[in-house]
């Protein structure tokens with residue numbers, strides 16, 4: 621648990637931020653907040669922007685004891701940097717290679733959830749303009765069309781009729797060769813932060829926009845965050861348990877955020893898992909942590925603790941393999 625360690629026990633920490641993904645700007649914000657909080661706690665933390673040419677040499681150079689990953693999107697949240705850190709033997713926060721890669725891929729997340737009995741909206745793959753032409757009259761509208769590998773609602777649009785499908789596919793395909801058309805869920809949106817492999821209180825998101833788009837996430841002051849979320853306690857606990865199952869099904873580890881919706885009949889539908897969700901002071905995991913008495917500075921130390929947990933987990937796996 622946090623608080624049990626001295627700042628010096630963490631050694632020198634590289635806070636990985638920025639990077640080259642479409643979410644670079646958000647990551648710079650998250651990383652700056654993390655860096656400030658770690659330094660305020662007395663931890664020897666230094667920012668490393670992975671978009672800079674010398675970043676990987678710096679990490680491999682041996683001066684760091686662990687890495688705090690504050691990168692969002694491709695290259696940082698998708699297993700790529702996790703693999704590099706494994707290879708150079710530098711412990712890091714959060715999910716490993718597999719969990720990160722699976723969670724970044726919305727199509728494969730849905731396939732695993734579907735197989736594991738975790739409800740996720742029906743979907744179709746749109747690999748080409750030809751797929752759009754073939755499928756457009758047989759799909760059930762409304763739909764939501766999204767690139768498989770982006771975040772921050774980039775390239776996403778709601779599609780109310782067959783006529784809107786091609787422009788929506790084009791908008792998503794600009795970011796990704798893999799595009800999914802998912803059944804639109806009418807209802808309420810919730811998110812479950814996970815910390816120390818345990819669910820935090822749910823947050824209900826409300827926006828006057830058609831969905832929680834980029835503006836609703838980062839620019840608008842009309843988005844409402846309800847915590848407590850308004851569900852009955854027992855229902856909230858059920859949803860937290862299901863969200864934790866969804867987290868584990870994708871092999872995620874330590875901390876993250878699972879997003880789901882409840883339709884008008886109250887049925888849950890899992891949308892996505894973020895393995896490195898936002899860490900600014902108005903982000904969702906910090907909000908949920910605060911509601912359970914964990915302030916931002918403590919939250920960041922809890923997350924940093926997951927870099928020790930990884931060593932323990934790897935040791936357990938080795939023991940299992942020997943048994």
Ligand SMILES: Nc1ncnc2c1ncn2[C@@H]1O[C@H](COP(=O)(O)OP(=O)(O)O)[C@@H](O)[C@H]1O
Pocket residue numbers: 741764766770771772773774776802803804805806809831832833879891892
């Ligand atoms: N099946 C769906 N039905 C209704 N709204 C959805 C659905 N999937 C996503 N959304 C809305 O779009 C937003 C962004 O979608 P999401 O899959 O989480 O992508 P991103 O990785 O960009 O956050 C969600 O927060 C939600 O508001």
Ligand SMILES: [Mg+2]
Pocket residue numbers: 772773879892
């Ligand atoms: Mg999302």
